[in-house]
Amino acid sequence: MNMVYCYYFIANNFAYMKDFRRALQYAKRYQELDSSGEYKEEAEDLIQLLLEETPIGVALENNFAKAEQEFYQYKRELNRYLAEEDSASACQVLEKVIDEKPNFWPAYNQLALLYFEDLREEEGLKILYRLLDRSPGNLLGLADLFVYHYFKAHKDEAEALYEELKKVVPILTHHKERLAVLHAMMENYTLAENLFMDIVDLEVTDRPRFYYYRAKTAFYLGQEENAREYWQQFLNCDVYERETFPFSRKGDGSRSSANFDGTLQRR
Numbered sequence: 001m002n003m004v005y006c007y008y009f010i011a012n013n014f015a016y017m018k019d020f021r022r023a024l025q026y027a028k029r030y031q032e033l034d035s036s037g038e039y040k041e042e043a044e045d046l047i048q049l050l051l052e053e054t055p056i057g058v059a060l061e062n063n064f065a066k067a068e069q070e071f072y073q074y075k076r077e078l079n080r081y082l083a084e085e086d087s088a089s090a091c092q093v094l095e096k097v098i099d100e101k102p103n104f105w106p107a108y109n110q111l112a113l114l115y116f117e118d119l120r121e122e123e124g125l126k127i128l129y130r131l132l133d134r135s136p137g138n139l140l141g142l143a144d145l146f147v148y149h150y151f152k153a154h155k156d157e158a159e160a161l162y163e164e165l166k167k168v169v170p171i172l173t174h175h176k177e178r179l180a181v182l183h184a185m186m187e188n189y190t191l192a193e194n195l196f197m198d199i200v201d202l203e204v205t206d207r208p209r210f211y212y213y214r215a216k217t218a219f220y221l222g223q224e225e226n227a228r229e230y231w232q233q234f235l236n237c238d239v240y241e242r243e244t245f246p247f248s249r250k251g252d253g254s255r256s257s258a259n260f261d262g263t264l265q266r267r
């Protein structure tokens with residue numbers, strides 16, 4: 001079911017709450033995904049009003065909305081290749097993107113991930129370090145490097161990276177999603193929950209991982225009923241249908257599903 005129109009209503013809700021940055025983000029997203037939709041004129045009017053009435057409207061549009069739109073547009077295009085499980089062609093596409101648009105950082109992240117999935121670890125690390133050399137402090141680059149060291153059991157490297165990432169206050173939705181997962185991996189469930197609660201369901205980019213770690217976070221915050229609901233949503237993603245609820249408070253329960261976490265990360 002196409003529910004793109006929800007972006008327009010979300011934009012209106014944020015506008016009423018005087019959260020103009022988010023209102024602008026969602027209005028622009030609706031415009032991008034359904035440029036001739038039922039609420040086309042209303043969305044245009046809302047965007048114009050936000051830009052006129054908000055002193056920092058133009059800056060918000062440039063620095064937030066466009067950046068987020070570019071990310072999702074890129075993801076949609078790439079996912080068509082990934083759906084065919086043709087990683088070689090996907091890598092070629094990403095390499096071309098990097099050559100033609102060397103400052104489009106998400107391409108580096110995705111290319112590194114594909115290299116890691118193909119067990120080309122040296123090439124994956126090379127891409128990540130190339131990204132961080134060109135864009136020091138790149139959040140997703142640091143996050144990917146953290147994940148690599150975490151699952152390689154390089155404790156010192158992972159913890160040092162996490163200390164840097166923990167200081168970040170994310171603005172973009174996909175950054176919030178990624179950091180929430182990392183906080184959950186490091187058992188910092190309160191920070192994870194604060195970010196998870198700020199993510200609209202329609203905005204989730206990796207639903208299996210999102211609901212897995214949301215379930216884990218809820219469980220270890222004592223919200224077992226919510227945790228089981230999130231776990232069911234995880235199963236509804238049709239990825240790991242036969243997996244039973246994996247979390248337990250016996251012993252060091254938060255580490256009991258480390259192998260499963262690793263499998264999920266490598267998706």
